[in-house]
Amino acid sequence: QVQLQQSGPGLVKPSQTLSLTCAISGDSVSSNSVAWNWIRQSPSRGLEWLGRTYYRSKWYTDYAVSVKSRLTINPDTSKNQFSLQLNSVTPEDTAVYYCTRLPYYGLGLPYGMDVWGQGTTVTVSS
Amino acid sequence: EIVLTQSPGTLSLSPGERATLSCRASQSVSSSYLAWYQQKPGQTPRLLIFGASNRATGIPDRFNGSGSGTDFTLTISRLEPEDFAVYYCQQSAGSPGTFGQGTKVEIK
Numbered sequence: 001q002v003q004l005q006q007s008g009p010g011l012v013k014p015s016q017t018l019s020l021t022c023a024i025s026g027d028s029v030s031s032n033s034v035a036w037n038w039i040r041q042s043p044s045r046g047l048e049w050l051g052r053t054y055y056r057s058k059w060y061t062d063y064a065v066s067v068k069s070r071l072t073i074n075p076d077t078s079k080n081q082f083s084l085q086l087n088s089v090t091p092e093d094t095a096v097y098y099c100t101r102l103p104y105y106g107l108g109l110p111y112g113m114d115v116w117g118q119g120t121t122v123t124v125s126s
Numbered sequence: 127e128i129v130l131t132q133s134p135g136t137l138s139l140s141p142g143e144r145a146t147l148s149c150r151a152s153q154s155v156s157s158s159y160l161a162w163y164q165q166k167p168g169q170t171p172r173l174l175i176f177g178a179s180n181r182a183t184g185i186p187d188r189f190n191g192s193g194s195g196t197d198f199t200l201t202i203s204r205l206e207p208e209d210f211a212v213y214y215c216q217q218s219a220g221s222p223g224t225f226g227q228g229t230k231v232e233i234k
Contacts, residue, residue: 037222047171047214047225062222065127098170102218110218112161112176114183119170 002026004099004117012093012124018086022099022117029075029082030055035102037113038073038084042095052102053082089124096121128152130215130226138234145202147229149215154195159219162191162200165228166211174213175200205231 008020022036029036035054041047051063053073063071072085086093101115129152139145149160157178163171173182175191178198188203202209210233215226 046227047216049216049223049225052222064222109158109177110161112173112182113163113171113216114173116170 002101002115004101004115006097006099006117006120008097008120008122010121010123012089012122013126014090014124015088018084018089018093018097018122018124020084020097020099020120020122021081022083023079023081024101025080027101029053029080030077032056033104035104035110036073036075036082037100037102039098039100039113040093040095041098044092045095048095050084050086091124094122094124128155128217128220128224130217130224132213132215132226132229134229135227136230136232138232139205140234141205141207143205145200145205145209145231147200147202147213147231149193149198149200149226151196151198151217155198155217155219157194157198159217160191160193160198161216161218162189163214163216164209164211165214171214202231207233 003025005023012018035052037052038050051073053061053075070087075082096119099117100113102113103111131150133148160178162175165171179191190201192199212228212230214228
């Protein structure tokens with residue numbers, strides 16, 4: 001059974017960096033048939049797909065245009081986890097943050113986000 | 127960026143009734159890349175449908191997805207009390223992907 005365990009602070013000051021980690025059990029961050037994602041949810045923005053990292057003979061990372069200049073997602077193969085770093089946060093970054101697994105099947109078709117972390121409520125405030 | 131617009135915003139129905147939820151894309155999306163999720167208060171979203179019409183593991187057969195191109199539909203044939211929730215469509219054809227804003231199915 002695949003599980004994702006999130007860790008990181010729930011309160012971040014404006015202009016600082018938000019850092020979250022997602023530890024994977026039951027699967028590998030280096031799997032060549034999975035993408036590992038960060039999603040956030042807020043009343044004002046709904047569900048927002050922030051970015052993903054995946055391994056297909058080499059590492060790839062995609063970011064949403066809305067956060068591309070501020071977001072870094074990194075895999076950590078030694079700890080079987082991946083992380084999010086969002087720089088220069090503002091109160092608009094206040095949200096519940098989720099890490100998710102998106103497996104692919106057949107000829108690279110997405111199954112859907114079938115495993116979600118427990119969520120981290122992040123508040124940006126001084 | 128592909129924008130997904132869901133309608134209606136809220137659907138008020140009684141248990142046993144049929145629910146029809148719509149998801150419209152701002153440009154054509156391959157049906158292989160369209161999924162539906164259910165979210166209940168205080169819970170994480172749960173995958174219901176992938177590839178527009180395939181039920182995920184353990185999803186009851188009263189949930190059915192259909193559609194192609196820019197128009198997709200999630201139908202719940204007979205609402206059970208546990209089906210009252212918010213439903214989201216999501217596409218992964220773009221990079222990295224987008225969600226709709228959700229349809230709330232509430233008890234009438």
